[in-house]
Amino acid sequence: MTAARAPRRSARATGGTPSADPWPAIMRAFPGDPSDLVPVLQRAQNALGYLSPDTVRRVARWLKLSESDVFGVATFYGQFRFTPPGRHRLRVCLGTACHVKGGVQMLETLERRLQVGAGETTPDGEYDVERVLCLGCCALAPVVTLDEAIYGQMSVLRLQEMLDGRTHA
Amino acid sequence: MGARTLERRRHRAAARWAAFTAGPRPLVYVGMGSCGLAAGAGEVLAGVQAHIAARRLDVETASVGCIGPCYLEPLLDVRLPGRPRLSYANMTAELAVATLDALLAGELPRRHLVGRFAADDGWDGGAVPADDDLPAAFAAVPRLADHAMLAHQVRIVLRNCGIIDPEEVDHYLARGGYRAFEACLGTPWRDVVDTVKLSGLRGRGGAGFPTWVKWLVCREAGSGPRNLICNADEGDPGAFMNRSLIEGDPHAVLEGMLIAAYAIGASHGYVYIRAEYPLAIRRLRSAIGAARKLGLLGECVLGSDFSFDVTLKEGAGAFVCGEETALIASIEGRRGMPRTRPPFPAVSGLWGRPTIINNVETLATLPAVMARGADWYAAHGTERSKGTKTFALVGKVRRGGLIEVPFGTTLRSVIYDIGGGPTKDFRAVQTGGPSGGCLSEEFLDTPIEYETLAAAGSIMGSGGLIVLDRDTCIVDTARYFLRFTQAESCGKCVPCRVGTGHLVGILDAICSGRAELADLERLERLARVIKASSLCGLGQTAPNPVLSALKYFRDEFVEHIVDRRCRAAVCRDLVIYRVVPGRCTGCERCVQVCPTGAITGPRAEAHNLDVDKCIKCRACYEVCRFDAIAGDAIVIESRGQRAD
Numbered sequence: 001m002t003a004a005r006a007p008r009r010s011a012r013a014t015g016g017t018p019s020a021d022p023w024p025a026i027m028r029a030f031p032g033d034p035s036d037l038v039p040v041l042q043r044a045q046n047a048l049g050y051l052s053p054d055t056v057r058r059v060a061r062w063l064k065l066s067e068s069d070v071f072g073v074a075t076f077y078g079q080f081r082f083t084p085p086g087r088h089r090l091r092v093c094l095g096t097a098c099h100v101k102g103g104v105q106m107l108e109t110l111e112r113r114l115q116v117g118a119g120e121t122t123p124d125g126e127y128d129v130e131r132v133l134c135l136g137c138c139a140l141a142p143v144v145t146l147d148e149a150i151y152g153q154m155s156v157l158r159l160q161e162m163l164d165g166r167t168h169a
Numbered sequence: 170m171g172a173r174t175l176e177r178r179r180h181r182a183a184a185r186w187a188a189f190t191a192g193p194r195p196l197v198y199v200g201m202g203s204c205g206l207a208a209g210a211g212e213v214l215a216g217v218q219a220h221i222a223a224r225r226l227d228v229e230t231a232s233v234g235c236i237g238p239c240y241l242e243p244l245l246d247v248r249l250p251g252r253p254r255l256s257y258a259n260m261t262a263e264l265a266v267a268t269l270d271a272l273l274a275g276e277l278p279r280r281h282l283v284g285r286f287a288a289d290d291g292w293d294g295g296a297v298p299a300d301d302d303l304p305a306a307f308a309a310v311p312r313l314a315d316h317a318m319l320a321h322q323v324r325i326v327l328r329n330c331g332i333i334d335p336e337e338v339d340h341y342l343a344r345g346g347y348r349a350f351e352a353c354l355g356t357p358w359r360d361v362v363d364t365v366k367l368s369g370l371r372g373r374g375g376a377g378f379p380t381w382v383k384w385l386v387c388r389e390a391g392s393g394p395r396n397l398i399c400n401a402d403e404g405d406p407g408a409f410m411n412r413s414l415i416e417g418d419p420h421a422v423l424e425g426m427l428i429a430a431y432a433i434g435a436s437h438g439y440v441y442i443r444a445e446y447p448l449a450i451r452r453l454r455s456a457i458g459a460a461r462k463l464g465l466l467g468e469c470v471l472g473s474d475f476s477f478d479v480t481l482k483e484g485a486g487a488f489v490c491g492e493e494t495a496l497i498a499s500i501e502g503r504r505g506m507p508r509t510r511p512p513f514p515a516v517s518g519l520w521g522r523p524t525i526i527n528n529v530e531t532l533a534t535l536p537a538v539m540a541r542g543a544d545w546y547a548a549h550g551t552e553r554s555k556g557t558k559t560f561a562l563v564g565k566v567r568r569g570g571l572i573e574v575p576f577g578t579t580l581r582s583v584i585y586d587i588g589g590g591p592t593k594d595f596r597a598v599q600t601g602g603p604s605g606g607c608l609s610e611e612f613l614d615t616p617i618e619y620e621t622l623a624a625a626g627s628i629m630g631s632g633g634l635i636v637l638d639r640d641t642c643i644v645d646t647a648r649y650f651l652r653f654t655q656a657e658s659c660g661k662c663v664p665c666r667v668g669t670g671h672l673v674g675i676l677d678a679i680c681s682g683r684a685e686l687a688d689l690e691r692l693e694r695l696a697r698v699i700k701a702s703s704l705c706g707l708g709q710t711a712p713n714p715v716l717s718a719l720k721y722f723r724d725e726f727v728e729h730i731v732d733r734r735c736r737a738a739v740c741r742d743l744v745i746y747r748v749v750p751g752r753c754t755g756c757e758r759c760v761q762v763c764p765t766g767a768i769t770g771p772r773a774e775a776h777n778l779d780v781d782k783c784i785k786c787r788a789c790y791e792v793c794r795f796d797a798i799a800g801d802a803i804v805i806e807s808r809g810q811r812a813d
Contacts, residue, residue: 033502035500035501036502038502039483042483073502073503073504076505076506077505078485078487079485080485095406095407096406096407096564096633096649097407097564097569097635099646100646101565108786109786112764112786132445133406133653134407134408135203135207135445136204136408136413136446137204137239138409138563139239139240139242139563139569140239150206150207152207155791156786156788157762157788157791157795160762160788
């Protein structure tokens with residue numbers, strides 16, 4: 001099993017509770033034009049972990065858009081989430097290469113073991129389980145990622161071992 | 170900064186490149202593309218660096234992009250003074266350290282050695298000693314360029330990938346970088362368009378529209394400001410050509426943008442790139458910074474009256490944004506939904522201005538076309554499709570990775586010569602991702618061209634090439650792509666929003682043995698309606714996977730419906746798990762891993778598998794195949810059961 005680590009980028013590392021108010025920095029970075037909506041939401045989610053109703057209201061007021069406009073755009077794009085993230089993010093790649101090599105079984109194993117569906121967070125807030133369409137490392141299919149670590153050539157057994165190792169740790 | 174300053178910088182660049190390729194200190198190169206990192210390149214580099222620090226070795230390290238053979242990752246190259254660069258495959262940190270130590274001690278480890286750079290491969294700019302000047306042991310190492318996966322390729326777009334350090338603009342400059350653009354600056358824009366016209370370059374995003382036609386329309390559309398957009402929203406699942414290219418050679422994309430912007434008279438450029446590609450974004454950002462410092466981006470580029478700058482826009486996860494008008498809506502901060510054309514973006518695009526959207530690969534090809542001439546480029550490929558194309562060769566193939574071949578190469582050559590053939594018996598090859606189709610064996614000798622693939626019912630697409638073997642179910646694969654397009658349909662037009670949902674519903678029924686033969690006609694009719702009546706390319710091509718599968722693999726659909734059998738044993742409602750009594754060693758490993766207690770058995774006797782409790786999770790199958798004491802006794806099979 002191989003794992004590659006890269007620096008964490010989001011608020012997830014701190015459990016989704018940022019210490020400092022990110023808004024001054026965000027409002028300095030953009031001129032406040034409505035066309036900046038997507039990058040503003042990206043920055044906000046990066047800093048806060050998700051887009052709360054309060055965040056949406058704030059962005060709407062700043063960019064002089066209606067809240068429904070902001071929600072409309074945010075819900076259109078797969079990147080945005082509207083519930084607080086879990087402490088760790090498990091992603092199962094279901095790109096074509098991973099699909100033909102058994103990615104679905106990886107997802108089912110996770111769903112069964114953690115008792116959540118794809119796109120949900122475990123009740124204890126420990127894991128998000130997400131499906132992702134192609135991480136672009138198809139030669140390593142099937143691929144599962146845990147936070148920034150990528151696990152290639154996964155199997156049901158190795159996935160179970162990984163989860164066992166983590167719960168016992 | 171003017172052209173003269175850039176010329177001075179080129180001298181420094183040449184010296185730094187010489188040090189990189191033939192310097193007096195041993196140098197270790199690690200392929201740090203996303204694929205390499207996923208395979209563990211980060212640990213390899215960290216391990217080597219720690220070893221160098223601990224032993225105070227006089228060795229340098231460098232990161233390079235990906236040279237393509239992903240199945241060999243992580244790759245570690247080592248160059249000793251006066252020796253060619255050697256490539257070692259499938260490294261771990263320990264192996265890398267051992268290999269480095271052995272080389273420094275004067276040995277030549279053979280394990281994991283895949284090849285060497287050579288004086289005549291053109292990769293290291295002639296810095297490599299000629300074969301005659303090498304010790305016999307080194308000369309006997311096969312050239313990496315002769316490696317089965319690389320020998321059949323023609324690397325024009327990928328010329329620098331895996332060779333240079335993508336974070337070093339000096340490496341790009343030393344290999345002739347930005348010279349093509351400088352030459353363009355001194356010529357009328359029309360000459361640039363003419364060269365591209367003569368080269369026969371067509372859009373590499375998939376549709377294959379002649380690049381120069383689009384440019385000319387844009388150039389002649391009014392006199393106001395124009396925009397250039399580089400489409401790096403590579404959304405096809407199973408395709409990573411653009412990511413690898415940006416990660417390995419970001420300046421080639423920027424130089425291509427400069428050339429295109431000069432030709433169409435654009436003052437501002439955007440790179441619309443997937444947020445899922447953090448490394449590519451980082452490399453591009455750093456390249457943009459370096460280009461600005463050199464005066465290649467910004468006001469009055471290189472002291473001329475041409476001004477151009479580039480903004481990065483991260484996509485937010487919507488496949489439909491690969492469509493031109495949807496992409497524009499997304500950059501403008503709206504929902505990424507397409508609109509009817511005309512007006513075409515080349516006439517009225519971003520902010521209502523004439524806008525050209527070119528694919529990453531199209532743009533990265535331009536410097537080579539301008540530098541070496543239209544004739545040279547057009548000599549590659551075929552009459553209708555000129556030049557080369559990159560492909561992500563993945564799926565059930567022995568040697569997977571990123572490749573570049575001239576148009577006209579046959580699918581057979583790509584899959585067998587370059588890819589080493591399918592892992593098991595060949596069943597189909599899928600091209601063009603969710604907009605493409607599955608082609609059967611009879612198409613293996615088809616030369617790859619835009620037209621030939623379209624005539625066969627698939628498309629070129631952006632370059633995903635997925636090999637399917639006999640363990641892959643064609644019906645399930647078609648359903649997979651339809652589920653994808655259904656989920657990614659933006660919902661604006663009814664045929665795509667509602668129609669794809671019904672296609673998935675029928676395919677679900679077929680995969681679970683609930684369908685009737687008349688469903689095949691419904692499927693086909695609905696597919697044709699969606700194709701004919703959808704608003705944008707996403708909907709118009711969404712039925713291709715189904716239509717092509719029905720055309721070439723109809724018997725498998727019939728088999729699912731009539732016999733309730735999936736010959737690849739993939740469709741879960743049509744398979745059962747079974748213990749073969751004669752093979753079972755009674756080791757109880759499967760009993761331990763079964764999550765539902767479906768397998769029982771006294772130890773040392775053949776186990777019993779209760780199909781009613783079995784949830785088909787595969788755990789027992791895996792443990793029985795890979796555990797040393799198990800007997801490979803659990804099989805997944807679809808025996809079929811004729812419908813009444």
